[in-house]
Amino acid sequence: MSLVAQTSNQPLIVWDWIGRNLTNIWDRTVEHIVLTVIAVGIGVLISAGLSLIALRWRRSYSPITWVAGLLYTIPSLALFTFFVPFTGLSVLTAEIGLVSYTLLILVRNMVTGIVEVPSEVLEAADAMGYSRRGRFLRIELPLALPVIITGIRLATVTIIGLVTITSLIGLGGLGYFINRGLQTFSSPIGTTQIFVGTVLSIALAVTADLSLVGVERILTPWRTRRIGR
Amino acid sequence: MSKSPMITLNDVSKRFVGSVDDAVTNLSLTVDDGEIVTLVGPSGCGKTTTLRMINRLIEPSSGTITVAGSDVGTVPVHELRRTIGYVIQQVGLFPHRTVRQNIATVPSLLGWDTDHIGSRIDELVDLVAIDRSILGRYPLELSGGQRQRVGVARALAADPPVLLMDEPFGAVDPVVRGHLQGELLDLQSRLHKAIVFVTHDIDEAILVGDRIAILNTGGILEQFGTPGELLARPANQFVADFLGSDRAIKRLSLLPIDVSLLEPSLPGTAADQCMAAIDVGATLKEALDAIVSGNGRDVAVCAEDVCVGTVTIDMIHRRLTE
Numbered sequence: 001m002s003l004v005a006q007t008s009n010q011p012l013i014v015w016d017w018i019g020r021n022l023t024n025i026w027d028r029t030v031e032h033i034v035l036t037v038i039a040v041g042i043g044v045l046i047s048a049g050l051s052l053i054a055l056r057w058r059r060s061y062s063p064i065t066w067v068a069g070l071l072y073t074i075p076s077l078a079l080f081t082f083f084v085p086f087t088g089l090s091v092l093t094a095e096i097g098l099v100s101y102t103l104l105i106l107v108r109n110m111v112t113g114i115v116e117v118p119s120e121v122l123e124a125a126d127a128m129g130y131s132r133r134g135r136f137l138r139i140e141l142p143l144a145l146p147v148i149i150t151g152i153r154l155a156t157v158t159i160i161g162l163v164t165i166t167s168l169i170g171l172g173g174l175g176y177f178i179n180r181g182l183q184t185f186s187s188p189i190g191t192t193q194i195f196v197g198t199v200l201s202i203a204l205a206v207t208a209d210l211s212l213v214g215v216e217r218i219l220t221p222w223r224t225r226r227i228g229r
Numbered sequence: 230m231s232k233s234p235m236i237t238l239n240d241v242s243k244r245f246v247g248s249v250d251d252a253v254t255n256l257s258l259t260v261d262d263g264e265i266v267t268l269v270g271p272s273g274c275g276k277t278t279t280l281r282m283i284n285r286l287i288e289p290s291s292g293t294i295t296v297a298g299s300d301v302g303t304v305p306v307h308e309l310r311r312t313i314g315y316v317i318q319q320v321g322l323f324p325h326r327t328v329r330q331n332i333a334t335v336p337s338l339l340g341w342d343t344d345h346i347g348s349r350i351d352e353l354v355d356l357v358a359i360d361r362s363i364l365g366r367y368p369l370e371l372s373g374g375q376r377q378r379v380g381v382a383r384a385l386a387a388d389p390p391v392l393l394m395d396e397p398f399g400a401v402d403p404v405v406r407g408h409l410q411g412e413l414l415d416l417q418s419r420l421h422k423a424i425v426f427v428t429h430d431i432d433e434a435i436l437v438g439d440r441i442a443i444l445n446t447g448g449i450l451e452q453f454g455t456p457g458e459l460l461a462r463p464a465n466q467f468v469a470d471f472l473g474s475d476r477a478i479k480r481l482s483l484l485p486i487d488v489s490l491l492e493p494s495l496p497g498t499a500a501d502q503c504m505a506a507i508d509v510g511a512t513l514k515e516a517l518d519a520i521v522s523g524n525g526r527d528v529a530v531c532a533e534d535v536c537v538g539t540v541t542i543d544m545i546h547r548r549l550t551e
Binding site for chain 2 (some may be wrong): 118120123126142220221223
């Protein structure tokens with residue numbers, strides 16, 4: 001069944017519908033953003049903790065990424081519905097699933113970012129008389145920032161896509177429209193809803209990605225600013 | 230000598246965990262104030278390990294090291310390192326900090342106020358010949374020679390009495406290296422630090438070192454002395470081989486012309502000879518070069534267009550064998 005197969009006198013997009021539902025579209029967009037920000041925020045906190053453990057005890061890195069990798073491979077449909085009997089059709093259920101998906105990307109980039117700080121820079125920092133903690137906060141962390149932010153960008157874009165799946169448990173942000181549209185697929189209202197949900201979701205992902213690139217530029221002027229040579 | 234050395238290594242050994250051989254074996258060395266001691270030897274001779282034990286980047290297995298009279302093992306390690314300048318081949322500038330911030334690293338750690346740091350940076354910029362316009366740049370925007378100078382300025386920032394340098398000029402091209410070596414000697418003539426300088430290049434060791442420690446595999450000290458002593462009387466075959474087959478020529482490059490030993494110049498020919506003469510400030514190596522590219526016997530020595538005497542090939546020979 002393709003959209004093009006619709007009878008030709010029916011419009012694919014009902015622009016009126018969009019105008020009539022602006023409030024709802026706005027609310028769902030906000031919901032989408034809130035679900036994403038909570039997921040990435042909590043994901044960053046948990047991943048930071050896991051990364052510190054992995055960096056402190058290097059042997060724990062493999063098991064940590066193994067578990068995070070396992071979570072990453074669970075089909076999202078299964079993950080969101082698995083917790084419903086325990087936590088109901090709630091934001092908590094949605095976030096448990098969403099946060100799980102951020103961990104692998106974030107832990108891997110956080111650890112890689114720190115580990116890849118050049119050894120001569122660390123040697124110089126030690127020789128200048130930095131404490132272990134001072135070296136981490138003022139040398140290693142700032143230098144790892146580009147890789148860490150890349151991880152956050154990847155996680156954010158992934159989560160913005162995944163939030164739409166949470167429409168299965170009554171949330172979904174813009175996924176709500178996609179889900180509704182699929183249920184009334186043959187009607188112009190249906191295709192309009194799918195169109196609105198999809199386009200806005202993509203727009204959110206692109207905006208988030210570009211904003212984070214901007215944040216990275218501001219936080220790491222030493223990487224982008226090169227004069228000649 | 231009445232004054233005690235700035236750095237003393239007393240019977241220091243290091244064996245790394247998991248290794249059966251010592252990296253450094255019963256090493257004793259001293260470095261005086263205002264002196265550059267070069268550590269030179271083949272790969273695996275423990276010269277870098279030795280250097281890094283002085284600021285405790287590596288802890289010795291046995292023996293004691295003192296800096297400015299106190300055992301480094303008894304000083305809190307971060308405080309110790311803030312009083313010892315450190316320069317390495319890869320420089321290790323902090324890429325996320327500007328040149329100014331890099332230079333200010335140790336003063337900031339020591340808690341100097343902004344004005345104090347600012348005036349110190351002004352001094353260093355002049356001292357190390359850094360172009361003021363690069364102070365706001367990041368390390369990625371600098372050339373190799375500029376980075377190395379900033380590295381030296383950073384090491385000197387808090388005016389430490391001791392400077393450790395690990396092949397500091399190994400990564401720059403020969404022309405820039407020559408400049409940097411000259412600048413280091415010039416700097417040292419004004420600052421009088423105690424400097425330990427690691428290199429694998431014997432010519433560099435001879436050029437910058439007041440004394441040279443030649444190390445063999447396993448950190449065994451083969452000979453420790455001035456360049457002149459080593460070249461005139463190598464302690465053994467290893468030292469002789471390491472100094473190279475042109476030992477006599479290297480020695481001549483260290484010997485200035487001694488005016489009191491000059492042969493009188495031939496009467497009446499002074500003006501002619503001075504056309505092809507050498508300056509009185511030249512070394513015997515330059516004199517030899519002038520002789521072999523001239524008549525093969527002698528060369529006139531002039532001081533400001535006045536002929537003061539003649540260097541002969543016999544005289545050079547006598548200077549080498551005395």
